[in-house]
Amino acid sequence: EADIYQTPRYLVIGTGKKITLECSQTMGHDKMYWYQQDPGMELHLIHYSYGVNSTEKGDLSSESTVSRIRTEHFPLTLESARPSHTSQYLCASSDPTQESYYGYTFGSGTRLTVV
Amino acid sequence: RKEVEQDPGPFNVPEGATVAFNCTYSNSASQSFFWYRQDCRKEPKLLMSVYSSGNEDGRFTAQLNRASQYISLLIRDSKLSDSATYLCAVNAGSARQLTFGSGTQLTVLP
Numbered sequence: 001e002a003d004i005y006q007t008p009r010y011l012v013i014g015t016g017k018k019i020t021l022e023c024s025q026t027m028g029h030d031k032m033y034w035y036q037q038d039p040g041m042e043l044h045l046i047h048y049s050y051g052v053n054s055t056e057k058g059d060l061s062s063e064s065t066v067s068r069i070r071t072e073h074f075p076l077t078l079e080s081a082r083p084s085h086t087s088q089y090l091c092a093s094s095d096p097t098q099e100s101y102y103g104y105t106f107g108s109g110t111r112l113t114v115v
Numbered sequence: 116r117k118e119v120e121q122d123p124g125p126f127n128v129p130e131g132a133t134v135a136f137n138c139t140y141s142n143s144a145s146q147s148f149f150w151y152r153q154d155c156r157k158e159p160k161l162l163m164s165v166y167s168s169g170n171e172d173g174r175f176t177a178q179l180n181r182a183s184q185y186i187s188l189l190i191r192d193s194k195l196s197d198s199a200t201y202l203c204a205v206n207a208g209s210a211r212q213l214t215f216g217s218g219t220q221l222t223v224l225p
Binding site for chain 2: 033039041042043045048058088090099100101102103104105106107108109111
């Protein structure tokens with residue numbers, strides 16, 4: 001059913017490791033987003049992209065980086081993970097021509113724990 | 116002031132009750148409005164878009180009040196399965212991103 005996929009679903013990793021969270025969508029959406037959400041807290045936009053080779057930082061300062069080399073793929077990388085990066089990371093996408101009707105579609109998220 | 120504000124709740128209501136949530140927004144240029152549902156530790160899922168004339172989907176009714184800059188969600192005949200966090204989202208235009216509220220937590224009690 002899901003047209004936007006995130007892997008891994010859960011990740012426990014040691015401090016200082018480099019990690020990449022994957023996000024892929026099969027809907028051909030131009031716009032993609034990364035949100036960070038702590039349990040019971042609000043969504044914070046950390047990165048977004050309006051298309052290939054377009055990336056922008058969001059409202060919440062983040063030490064992560066993103067790339068958009070292909071329309072369907074929007075990976076997020078942390079060069080050196082720290083315990084403060086422990087959170088849930090949600091990827092979303094949207095079709096700008098239909099956004100006013102359908103909003104964003106979210107992936108199922110990656111729950112990251114840095115120990 | 117936050118761009119989008121919601122009453123955080125929690126709202127604890129008995130099965131069969133009617134419950135209403137409000138969400139206020141500060142940008143008068145806002146054009147698109149949505150209600151999302153988020154279950155515990157899951158991703159938000161679109162519940163319904165909110166149209167100017169108001170719209171209904173089964174037990175759910177959404178309304179927009181542009182003059183007072185708020186949207187509302189009414190749930191009638193609450194079910195246990197309605198227990199979740201309800202997020203409103205507002206877009207000030209296609210060049211902007213959706214801004215999400217912090218969510219209202221609903222628990223429907225047997």
